[in-house]
Amino acid sequence: MPPITRWHVKLSLLYLLAGLGLGIAQAMGGGGVLFASYVHLLVVGWITQMIFGVAYWMFPRFSKERPRGSSQLAVVAFALLNLGLLLRVVVEPLQTRHPESGLGGLLLVSAVAQWLAGLAFVLNTWPRVKER
């Protein structure tokens, strides 16, 4: 298993725990302000991140010389996905509770980071999806 896959998988397990923990916090009265963070910890942090890591490891080879495609793109996808997700999880509840806080720009940064992470993964993975 390549190092970037190990990072993806281990972080995805941490996000799973964090997501379930946030679910408990909501049930104990944390309110709807945590709901978007809860959903995205699970869908982006756990499921999507696990897929990014396992696909990079196990999908058909890109070529003999570069079996997994671009390792740089994989690192970019990993870094931006996690930067964007962490920013969102922290900033979104604060921004919702205190719209006057001036943190909205960070949500824009988070949105762009996650979007670029998705594009990087698609670009790197697409040529590896082949019949044989």
Place this chain on the structure above:
Amino acid sequence: MPRVSLWFVRASLVYLALGFTLGAALLANKGVAVGPAVWRLLPLHIEASLVGWVLQLVMGVAYWIFPRFGMTPAQRGREGLAWLAFWLLNAGLWGVGLAGFTGSPGGVATLGRVAEAGAAVVMAVNIWARARASGLSPM
């Protein structure tokens, strides 16, 4: 990877790009408000991300990688059923997503959900017997 899995997986990558694009627009709108109309993208974002990206990828990879019955491609089960699942899933997700986006009556969304459930049933029936202890490795 069999051709139907290639279609499932490539479609899932397209939906990942679509789901992340719509999600980025929704999140950016929370930070720098563009307008309430952006919220109409939410049903499409949810369908593209959960059904189009995650569910579709899982179906395609499962059909490809589960233990096979033998050495020929046909021994992954009936490929025609896998194609049926592919088209039902994609028709269903657009039905549900567009019904939410346009605010259409519930009938369209219901039909879409029925198609998605039909895809799941067809895929489950087709690979049920392949969920077993041993088999040949994927090709």
